[in-house]
Amino acid sequence: MMTVTESDAGSDAGTARRRSAALRDGLGVGLGVGVSGLAFGAAAVTAGLSVAQACTLSLVAFTGASQFALVGVVGSGGALATGTLGAVLLGGRNALYGLRLADLLRVRGWRRLAAAQVVIDETTAVATAQPDRASARTGFYVTAVSLYLAWNLTTLVGALGASRVGDPAAFGLDTLGxxxxxxxxxxxxxxxxxxxxVAAAAAVIAVGATPLLPSGVPVMLAAAAALPVLLRPGRGARADAEEQP
Amino acid sequence: MSVWIAVIATGVGCYALKLGGLVTPQRVLADPRVRRFADLVPVALLTALIAVQALAQNGSLQLDGPRLAGLGAAVAALLLRAPFLVVLAVAAGVTAVLRLLL
Known part of the structure; x- marks a missing residue:
């Protein structure tokens, strides 16, 4: 990741250029992905959530995959307890992102409580793509703020829109998730x-388990598709070696 | 269990996981195999979600032609390097048009 030379890293012009690149990345991802809150709001109301429930989920959970997962279970009439468990487990990857970002962001004290809420796929992707710590932080926070605002605003618009649309499936909104x-x-x-x-194995596990297990469980079970990398030391070590600069 | 409880529990659970990762001591990631596993879990979970949402309805497998065609169109758009929102518009658009025609 650290591709910047020492002399360039030291110059003010280089720092400013990298930070404005991080700013552009962050705004692009934040606003571009944030607009898909429209899809979430519409999907949530289509599945049977109220507008207030859809907006609360976006404000509090703020992690798209878990939100779509819970809404999917509600829509398919699955057990809510299992659906909640599946949605939370799916948010487990954010804990793994947090592990990765802690060293990059170095937030301390109460600020960690706020930063934690925006540790998600997109902020991690932008932050880890930057060449140095300062621009990684810029990228992280710009993505976080623009995405949080856009995601929540468009959730409201999508939910209100879908609740006025007769049959959202007629507009193909069920394909959006x-x-x-x-x-x-x-x-x-x-x-x-x-x-x-891993993806192919996960799809086979999830589809195979769907007729047998309660809604939400097959997706959780599919995490087992990633287990073989724990059992193969050679492969893990080689993947690690490739990451070294 | 009401939908409200599920909504709040999902929100609180997701937040707790995010905070947990941020405050966990870094030595957990010392083993490269654990790092690799952590890296691949999202791939497994997201693919499983795609497969289940594409092929299942109400807990049983069910092929929905327009929805599968919409996802096929999304794959084509991704292969053509279309932007994120274009991919979504193509997916929903193809599904909607086919439902209108069929």
Whole structure:
């Protein structure tokens, strides 16, 4: 990741340039992805949540995949307890992002309480793509603020819009949930063979378990598709070596 | 269990996980295999969600032609390097048009 030379890192012009690049990245992702709150708001109301419930979920949970997962279970009439568990487990990746970001952001005290809420896919992606700590922090916070505002505002608009639309399925809104995940996952699937094998195994596990287990459980079970990397020391060590600069 | 309880519990649970990661001592990631596993869990969970949402309805497998066609169109858009919002518009648009015609 640290590709910047010592002399460039020391110059004010270089610092300013990298921070404005981080600002652009952050605003682009924040506003671009934030607009898909429209899809969430519409999907939530389509599934049977009230407008207030959809907005509360976006304000408090603020992690798209978990929100879509809970809404999916509500819409399919699954057990709410299992659906909640599945949605929270899906948010487990944010804990892993937090582990990664703690060293990069170095937030202390009460500020950690606020920063934690915006540790999600997009902020992690922008922060870890920056060449130095200062621009990583800029990228993280710019993405966080623009995405939080856009996501919550468009959730409200989408929820109000869908509640006025007769049959949202007629507009193809039920396709938006899986399409959002597919678009977010795409760069990783096209990048690595291990990623594609884990993805294929996860899809087989989830689809195979769907007729047998309560809604929400098959998705949780699919996390097992990533387990083989724990059992293969060679592979893990090699992947680690490739990450070294 | 009411939907409100599920909404609040999901929100609080998700926040607790985010905070937990941020305050966990860094030595947990010392083992490269754990790092690799942590890296791949989101891939597994998100793919599982895509598969279930594409192929299942009410806890049973059910093929919905327009929805699958919409996702196929999304894949085509991604292969053509279309921007995020274009991918979503294509997916929903293809599904909607097919439902109108069929």
């Amino acid at each position: 899986p399409a959002v995940f597919l678009a977010l996952l795409w760069p990783r699937l096209s990048a690595g063979g291990t990623e594609r094998r």
